[in-house]
Amino acid sequence: LTIGALFLVSILAGFVGAIGGMGGGIVLIPALTWFGVDIKHAIAISILSVIATSSGSAAAYVRDGLTNLRLGMFLEMFTMLGALAGAALAVSLPSRLLFFLLGTVLLCSAALLWARRKEEWKPPDSQDSLSRWLELEGIYLDHATGGAIEYRAIRAHLGGPLMFLAGMVAGLLGIGAGALKVLIHDLIMKLPPKVSTATSNLIIGVTALAGASVYLAQGLLLPGLAVPVILGVVAGAFLGTRVLVKLPNRVVHRVFFFLLLILGTEVIVRGIRKTP
């Protein structure tokens, strides 16, 4: 296992994470286990890579005005409570079943996105009172079309509790669950795809941090792995942010669809391999 190979894989992980609104776990965990790293160490390093992708890409997305900070901070409340609840329950629940459930949710969402692939994003007609009270709206400059795009989030009353569930899944299974967060932004709260991705990237950082201390205390974070992974992920995330701002929303959606397919399959395979 050479430091160079780790670095290259991590660049890819950061790149995919920054464009997909998730951590690099989708790339990093299978790659590290394939290199012969124990799955527990791989998950711990992946938590660190989520924080690196999140801060590295959010630094650029926030500056570009793609991240909706208020929405991010409102949803962070729920996802963090969920993550703590999930971590507390982790010992008593059958994780095999959870892997299957999560895999099914991801694949069904992929099917839903595929069915709606012809639809262009358009702003919802009206905003509910809770979302308006929370000032969940924004405007960003789309580099792909050159125009300013105004948007309003809707259904904050559904988005919050669903975010709690997404955080719980993250805490239970030791994954970032960024894909679930993007889905909630996209399908429930009707955000434009780029804003969904960028805001999810902001949120996954604090969710991952909430779990990081436990991995550190259990001695699962190996500095020998952490160094090349963090350096690679930050470089990859930076590249990813430069690409995302230039992509049309349609392509962002398409990329996310493929990531869901891969991730859904990966999660189900992990459920099958796991000894109950």
Next chain:
Amino acid sequence: MERVVGRILFAGVSVSVCCLAAGLLWQWASIGQPRFDYELPHTHIARFLLGELTAVVHGRVSPARLINLGILALLLTPYLRVVLSMVYFVAIERNYKYGIITGFVGTILTYSLFSR
């Protein structure tokens, strides 16, 4: 607000990357290969931070210490982002609604820094 948060995140990641790169090069120069085989202390983030800072204050600096500081800078970046956003919402924007929301997130995060 956007400018402040963007700068905090950029600064945190830059500090982390610089510490890690410097530690890696130092290790490479001193033992001939860029490898780290030591383990991090088995403790929560708050004590890890305290231990490393104490060591630095006493002038004990090594490649491994730079790596530890780099990892800590990365871990504390989202935390700082939340805490400083709360201050910004309350002190500058006078948006108490979001002051409470970020305060809540900050409280849970602070608690999690001590969890093991």
